[in-house]
Amino acid sequence: MQSFEVEIDSLTHDGRGVARVEGKALFVAGALPGERALVRYAGRHRHYDEARVVELLSQSPDRVDPHCPHFGQCGGCALQHLSAPRQIEAKQRVLAENFERIGKVSPAQWLPPLTDQSWGYRRKGRLSVKWVDKKGKALVGFREDNPRFVADLSVCHTLLPEVGQRIEALSALIGSLDARREIAQIEIAAGDDTVALVFRHLSPLNEADLGKLAAFGRAHGLAILLQPKGPDSVQALWPDRIELHFRIHDADVDLAFEPLDFIQVNAGMNQRMVARTLDLLDARDGDTVLDLYCGLGNFTLPIARRVRLIVGVEGDVRLVERAAANAVRNGIANADFHAADLSISHAQSNWARAGYDKLLLDPPRSGAAEVLEYLPRKGTDRVVYVSCHPGSLARDAGTLVTRHGFTLTRAGVMDMFPHTAHVESIALFER
Known part of the structure; x- marks a missing residue:
């Protein structure tokens, strides 16, 4: 052509x-x-x-010269060829254009972008695995731009070095297994002091393969888990007992989690994001706060340190259980958790009908449109919205401004995923 x-x-x-x-x-x-x-x-x-x-x-x-030799082939990054300051500018421009085009709003003030380390930051991820006979090796990596293909990686500089520098070792490990064709993916989950790998396998593993996986974990200081079926089937291989946790330092909160639980990918950015959220929410001693899409308590429990009562609501029952357990773990008694599918109306639920001074939203990519049909109520004068998709944030911003009488006072981007096109952002709405 x-x-x-x-x-x-x-x-x-x-x-x-x-x-x-x-x-x-x-x-x-x-x-x-x-x-x-x-x-x-x-x-x-x-x-x-x-x-x-x-x-x-x-x-x-x-x-700039891409840091990774696989840039352009691997679909994990899109912006390594653009300097870091221009990457964050591009993300803020995407957010501004979405506000204007979709929500017909713009913030009274732009917050300075939040950034943290840009390499070796990724503590959560999923690597695809595929044995390729023609190459005589197992491909271990993210998908290419064409998602039918697994990128043939030797290294990944965005993953934690404990994993990103061991891609070739993982490929060799899988290639040595009798079940090399049955390993479908490797889930990565890292706490403050443990890095865990969950091997998804499509058929039972023999003793020899189990021994090789355990030996790899011992040799590299990695916890090894197995997932033969769905999420509930995850089990530790080596060591026998694995506990993952991370601390939010400013709030003196320590959160335990399971390997397949959702946690924020970038540990350093999460510390900064929680701090900014607390600052924007301006939570005080006498406040009652509602935290929707609360997960395992990443925002809820730090906020609880500052307010009279906080109510957290989340659709994943297992995360709700984990959040309640984390409250006990941290000696927090003023956090009340509920399980509820927030993609449908809960306007008549007791927790939705209660009065709240402030509201925190941290929805999935689809946004919070269903919630905004019945919340916030009249007594709520401050809403902080943490977003992983600028389009849904912009749509919901329009709703908060035009239907609920709020002003978009501040907004800005947070570089949760450096070198990718992913835009994480935060916005403050006030009556």
């Missing part, structure tokens, strides 16, 4: 360059704004086309 020349004028939300060809948007993987490039079509669609760079004819001053 013939190549042609384009000029890149902006970035998409997923980190691709945008050019215009006869008025039609062209998304160019690996290109940055201000660059001219020789490109070749990779896909044609009704409203946009896709292309890949054949040759860069000019380079942006913001371009």
Whole structure:
């Protein structure tokens, strides 16, 4: 297919360059704004086309050499070729555009972006595994841009070094197993002092394979667990007993969790995010606070240290149990937890009908649209919204402003996933 020349004028939300060809948007993987490039079509669609760079004819001053040799092949990162300050600027621009386009709102004040270490930060993740006969090896890594394929990695610089520097060792381990074709994925979960690997296997493992997995754990100082079926089937292989936990230092809270539980991926950023959330919420001694989508108490228990009462609500019953146990673990008696599917209305529930001074929302990517049909109630004068998707935040911001009478006073981005196009953000709404 013939190549042609384009000029890149902006970035998409997923980190691709945008050019215009006869008025039609062209998304160019690996290109940055201000660059001219020789490109070749990779896909044609009704409203946009896709292309890949054949040759860069000019380079942006913001371009940097990717740190990882697999950048461009592995789908785990999208922005390693863009300098760190410009990455965070791009994410804030995505948030601002979503506010304006979807919510028809903009914050009265932009918060300074929150950043932390940009390499070796990822303490939670899922590596795909595939034995490939033609290569005579097990591929261990994230998916490529085409999700049908597992990237052939030797290293990952965003994962904790305990795992990211041992990709080749994991590949060799799996290749040595009799059940090499039956290992489907490896779940990574790290607490403050333990890094655990959960091996998902599609058939029972023999004693020889179990011995090899345990020996790998001992040799590398990694806890090894097995998952033969669903989430409830996870069991420790080595050592016999594994406890994962992490501390939120400013609040003097220590949270225990299980390997498949949701926790924030970036430990350093989580410390900063909790601190900013507490600051924006402005929780005080006499306050009653509602924390929706509370998980295992990441925000709930630090807030509990400051208020009269906090109520946490979460759809995953196991996380609710873990949150209640974490309250006991930390000697906290003013946190009340409830299990409820927040994708449906709970307007008549006792916890929803109670009065709250402040509301914290930390929903999944789909946002909090269902909750905002019946909350916040009139007595709530402050809402802090932690978001992992700028589009749903922008939609819900419009609802809080137009239907509930709030003002979007402050908002900003938090770089939870450096070098990816993922945008984590936080917003404060006040009556």
